Structure formats: C-alpha cells, structure tokens
Amino acid sequence: MRAIHTRFIETASELSPELAAAITAVGPREMHSRSDLPFAVALSRSITGQQLSVAAAKTIWGRVEASAGNTPLVEHFCHSRADLLRSCGLSGAKTKAICEIGALAREGGLDDEMLRGLPATERAEHITAIWGVGQWTADMMNMFYFGEPDIWPDGDVAARKTLERLTSKRRKTVRTAQRFAPYRSYLALYMWAHVDAKPV
Structure with missing residues (x-):
C-alpha cells in the first residue's frame, strides 16, 4: 500500500498541488473485499440501502431477513412475495429489483465462482442487465465485493466532485x-x- 501511496502522490503532483496535498494528508488506503454473503444477497442488500441513511438501511434489511423466516433469502426474493417484501419498507422499484436478482440467482446466473472468473467490465455488464441495477451499483460491487483495484466510479457524486x-x-x-x-x-x-x- 505504501508503494501505491507514493506513486499516487507523484502522479497527483503532476496534475494538481491540491490533489497531491489531499492524498498526502489522507495517507495510504487499503482495499477490503467483503464477500461473507452470497453475491445475490450482498447485491440485494446494496440495493436495499441505496439513498437511505445507514440506520434506516440496517432497519429495513433486518425486517427483510426476518420476513424470510427459515426460507433462504434467494428463495424469498420472488415476485409472489412482493407484498411481504414491500411491507418491510422497500419501495416498489427496490422490491422488483430484488425479486429479479432472486430469479436470476435461482437460475444460476449469479454464481459467485462464475462471476469471479469474469473481467470487471464483463461482470458489470452482466450485473447491470438486471432490472433496477445500475452502473454505480456494479462499480460498488466490483470494488467492495470482488476487490477489484482498478474501478473508477464516475457515477459516484462524492468521488467525482471531489x-x-x-x-x-x-x-x-x-x-x-x-x-x-x-x-x-x-x-x-x-x-x-x-x-x-461513506461509499456504501
């Protein structure tokens, strides 16, 4: 990480003193991939939390998990249970997206091993083909689920504007x-x- 940090300072210095100073002040960064959940579940959780505070997202996701009972979440995320999912606090659009994720996962289209074998760009195309899943979400999953080191999330307002x-x-x-x-x-x-x- 120290080598990357040094290179970033050198590159930033060629572009802008302000950028170099900001990177220097922040200090070395580390990439952490979090893949403790099946990808379909992690993706659904990401969709659930979008445009919500951390506390609200945690509350709604807790209700979603509770509503499944003993049913695996991928099985629970289906259109026949849409009303139950919406009662947890999900919007209609988020409910539809999560149900589409569940359907594709049940067909084997979101297998973790298969997705890890794809280049990041192909993986993003595969993910964004799901209804309700956009490029920002694909970028976040590539970075924080798959640990891809070379993703620039230009759709992230905070990163781009900064x-x-x-x-x-x-x-x-x-x-x-x-x-x-x-x-x-x-x-x-x-x-x-x-x-x-906070990106996610």
Whole structure:
C-alpha cells in the first residue's frame, strides 16, 4: 500500500498541488473485499440501502431477513412475495429489483465462482442487465465485493466532485482517473476519505 501511496502522490503532483496535498494528508488506503454473503444477497442488500441513511438501511434489511423466516433469502426474493417484501419498507422499484436478482440467482446466473472468473467490465455488464441495477451499483460491487483495484466510479457524486474540485472542472474526471490506473479504485478511496463520505 505504501508503494501505491507514493506513486499516487507523484502522479497527483503532476496534475494538481491540491490533489497531491489531499492524498498526502489522507495517507495510504487499503482495499477490503467483503464477500461473507452470497453475491445475490450482498447485491440485494446494496440495493436495499441505496439513498437511505445507514440506520434506516440496517432497519429495513433486518425486517427483510426476518420476513424470510427459515426460507433462504434467494428463495424469498420472488415476485409472489412482493407484498411481504414491500411491507418491510422497500419501495416498489427496490422490491422488483430484488425479486429479479432472486430469479436470476435461482437460475444460476449469479454464481459467485462464475462471476469471479469474469473481467470487471464483463461482470458489470452482466450485473447491470438486471432490472433496477445500475452502473454505480456494479462499480460498488466490483470494488467492495470482488476487490477489484482498478474501478473508477464516475457515477459516484462524492468521488467525482471531489476529484473535480482538487483538479479542474474543465478536465473530465475519467481522463484524470486514467492517470492512476491500474489502481483507480484507490483514487476513489482517497476522494471519499478526503470528504469523509461513506461509499456504501
């Protein structure tokens, strides 16, 4: 991590003194992949928590888990149980997305081993083909579930706006981030740490 940090400071110095200072102040970052849940469940949990406070997301997910009883969550996430899922506090759109995730998982289309074998871009395409799953979600899962080191989540407002502010609004952030490949995920970690924003 120290080597990546040193390289980031050197690269940032060529782009902007403000960016270099921010990265220096934040200090080395570490990537942590969290794959303790089956991917379909982790993806559903991510969808559940979007646009909610951490506390609200935790409460609603707790209700979802409780509503399943002894039924495995992937089996529980089906359209015939949509009313029950909505009663947990899920919106109609989130309920539909989670049910679509469950259906694909039951067909074997979200097998963890299969997904890990795909390049990050193909994996993102596979995930975003699910109704209600967008690029931001795919980026977050690639980073935090699969531990991909080279994802720049340009759809994340906090990461994008922070990079703009520390460099130039006239320069596209995708182009700036390219300078930090193959460790663009770390650039996002630096930007989030700089503004103390929580990505998930």
